[in-house]
Amino acid sequence: MVFKNDTSRRRFRSKSRIRTITGAFLAAIAVGTLVLMLPFCRSGAGRADLLTALFTATSATCVTGLSVVDTATYWSAAGRLVILCLIQVGGLGIMMLGASVALAVRRRITIGQRLLISTSLNLEGAAGIVRLARMILRGTLLFEGAGAVALTLFFLPDFGFWGALERGVFLSVSAFCNAGFDNLGVGGRFASITPYGDHVGVLLTLSVLIIVGGIGFYVWNEMLEVLRGKRRLRRLTLHTRMVLTATAVLLLAGMAGFFIAEAGNTGAGASGGLRLLQAFFQSVTCRTAGFDHLGQGNLSSASIALSDILMFIGGSPGSVAGGIKTTTVSVLVLSAWSTLRGKKRTEAFGRTIPQKSIFDAMMLFFLAFSAALLGGLIISIGEGAAFEAAFYECISAIATVGLSTGLTPALGTGSRLLLILLMFLGRVGIITVGMAALTRESPDDSVRLPEGRILIG
Numbered sequence: 001m002v003f004k005n006d007t008s009r010r011r012f013r014s015k016s017r018i019r020t021i022t023g024a025f026l027a028a029i030a031v032g033t034l035v036l037m038l039p040f041c042r043s044g045a046g047r048a049d050l051l052t053a054l055f056t057a058t059s060a061t062c063v064t065g066l067s068v069v070d071t072a073t074y075w076s077a078a079g080r081l082v083i084l085c086l087i088q089v090g091g092l093g094i095m096m097l098g099a100s101v102a103l104a105v106r107r108r109i110t111i112g113q114r115l116l117i118s119t120s121l122n123l124e125g126a127a128g129i130v131r132l133a134r135m136i137l138r139g140t141l142l143f144e145g146a147g148a149v150a151l152t153l154f155f156l157p158d159f160g161f162w163g164a165l166e167r168g169v170f171l172s173v174s175a176f177c178n179a180g181f182d183n184l185g186v187g188g189r190f191a192s193i194t195p196y197g198d199h200v201g202v203l204l205t206l207s208v209l210i211i212v213g214g215i216g217f218y219v220w221n222e223m224l225e226v227l228r229g230k231r232r233l234r235r236l237t238l239h240t241r242m243v244l245t246a247t248a249v250l251l252l253a254g255m256a257g258f259f260i261a262e263a264g265n266t267g268a269g270a271s272g273g274l275r276l277l278q279a280f281f282q283s284v285t286c287r288t289a290g291f292d293h294l295g296q297g298n299l300s301s302a303s304i305a306l307s308d309i310l311m312f313i314g315g316s317p318g319s320v321a322g323g324i325k326t327t328t329v330s331v332l333v334l335s336a337w338s339t340l341r342g343k344k345r346t347e348a349f350g351r352t353i354p355q356k357s358i359f360d361a362m363m364l365f366f367l368a369f370s371a372a373l374l375g376g377l378i379i380s381i382g383e384g385a386a387f388e389a390a391f392y393e394c395i396s397a398i399a400t401v402g403l404s405t406g407l408t409p410a411l412g413t414g415s416r417l418l419l420i421l422l423m424f425l426g427r428v429g430i431i432t433v434g435m436a437a438l439t440r441e442s443p444d445d446s447v448r449l450p451e452g453r454i455l456i457g
Contacts, residue, residue, distance in 0.1 A: 332365060
């Protein structure tokens with residue numbers, strides 16, 4: 001194939017990598033669906049139907065957590081193991097796991113493989129990607145292992161050693177990958193972790209795993225350099241500073257909002273310390289994790305609206321989290337603030353944010369919000385459900401969160417297929433949009449049409 005210039009060549013190669021990653025996710029979902037349909041994957045007689053298996057495999061691979069059946073009671077131990085593998089594959093990315101195998105057998109990772117890994121992490125360029133991949137794999141094993149040990153100890157009195165170990169490992173991987181699946185099997189169907197909604201150790205352990213998994217591997221790398229003395233805090237990149245600041249602001253603001261909104265609702269009768277912890281965990285879990293410790297259907301309207309906002313924002317780029325990402329919202333807020341102050345440039349931490357980044361953030365926000373809004377309208381009309389509940393499920397799907405007010409298990413075939421599409425777009429579509437923005441050629445601004453006047457507001 002003949003290319004006009006280097007830009008055309010880069011765009012072609014980028015599209016090729018995106019197709020490869022998309023195909024890999026589709027293959028993982030297809031294999032997961034077929035395996036989950038085998039009789040030994042279901043608890044009890046019979047086998048899972050195609051739609052149930054497809055929905056579960058998509059939700060697990062896209063690290064969402066929405067489910068039409070109760071994971072602990074519907075699936076057998078083998079089925080839950082398949083779901084756990086799909087969560088790990090979807091969380092770290094198929095290309096990253098392929099790199100881990102190559103590193104384990106001491107095989108050289110080719111340039112093409114390095115570019116695939118960087119694309120799957122939404123990074124530009126492949127410089128230092130092997131070192132970053134090693135750090136990600138080691139960090140994942142460390143945090144998931146430590147979380148599994150802690151959770152196993154917390155569950156030991158209730159389930160015995162083997163039962164506690166199974167639940168500890170499953171929940172640790174699910175939390176770190178921001179998946180939201182659980183295998184507790186207590187408290188009734190779709191109870192999630194509500195039986196442990198007042199357990200300080202469980203809530204704090206899951207919170208740490210969720211935050212670390214959703215903060216972004218690029219931020220990991222820079223913070224590790226700070227700990228090793230290779231980088232000073234004031235030399236952190238603009239990206240890392242924005243991620244850390246936005247994460248802290250969202251967590252604290254969300255905690256304060258839920259603490260106030262649920263004072264006379266789910267928090268009635270609880271101590272101030274427990275209410276604060278539960279509000280903090282709700283703020284954490286809405287950031288694409290999807291563990292339900294209060295019962296989302298019991299939340300006040302204000303809390304539902306706040307949850308919608310936090311779910312839509314999600315985690316940070318280059319992480320296991322979903323949503324439109326913290327940096328996207330940060331850029332939009334800073335741009336609006338600069339406009340209000342009459343500034344022509346958008347600045348943060350002594351740096352100017354490129355206009356292209358602002359336009360890309362607007363595009364991503366518009367596409368994701370439009371998809372969630374349209375999905376909510378379709379489900380609300382088709383199922384006769386309240387729009388607030390339908391919109392909540394759609395945001396949960398496209399932001400790969402997994403929280404539900406209880407509507408998803410009651411949906412019909414068409415609505416379930418729509419949520420499957422939204423989950424896939426939320427996981428793979430974000431990568432596609434991100435890479436398209438990175439490789440898009442800037443238009444020629446030397447020739448402009450005459451300006452026209454329009455009224456705003």
